[in-house]
Amino acid sequence: MRRIALMALVPAAISSPGWAVTYMSVQQAQAAMFPGEQLTSAFHELTAQQVAAIRKASGESPLSKSLKSWRAADGGWFIADEVVGKHEFITYAVALSADGAVRGIEILDYRESYGNQVRDPRWRQQFVGKKAGQSLKLGTDIKNISGATLSSKHITDGVRRVLATYAIVLAHG
Secondary structure: OHHHHHHHHHHHHHOOOOOOEEOOOHHHHHHHHOOOOOEEEOOEEOOHHHHHHHHHHHOOOOOOOEEEEEEEOOOOEEEEEEEEOOOOEEEEEEEEOOOOOEEEEEEEEEOOOOOHHHHOHHHHHOOOOOOOOOOOOEOOOEOOOOOOHHHHHHHHHHHHHHHHHHHHHHOOO
């Protein structure tokens, strides 16, 4: 009898709904962050030296050697990236002005079961104007969100890494 009861639970566990939510595509984020502007893909494969320099400058290692970046007609940049929330990936995008300052951040995909308060525009607004080399730490420069501590921390760390990546890979090219 126990075996039958356990076997009945297996399909329920397999078919449980996921928490993944897609809020916008890369193209939708580009249109929102660079309205009316033409963006040109400028993907890069990071070298071992660039990865080491990014890690040294930001304290964070890139999760991938593939840099997904687009150059805006006005000289700005759009960079799509991922960080791990608590267990799952969070896909986000950072828009940079021509001088490398954060113009905005958008959350594209959120796969965690809680903590999606990082989508709050007021929280994301804290990053605007930040540049590579400036202090960017959760709890000091960026306010933490109770109930979304790991997502807040990892997105903050990710933005710091994206800014370092811009300075090391994109700023001079």
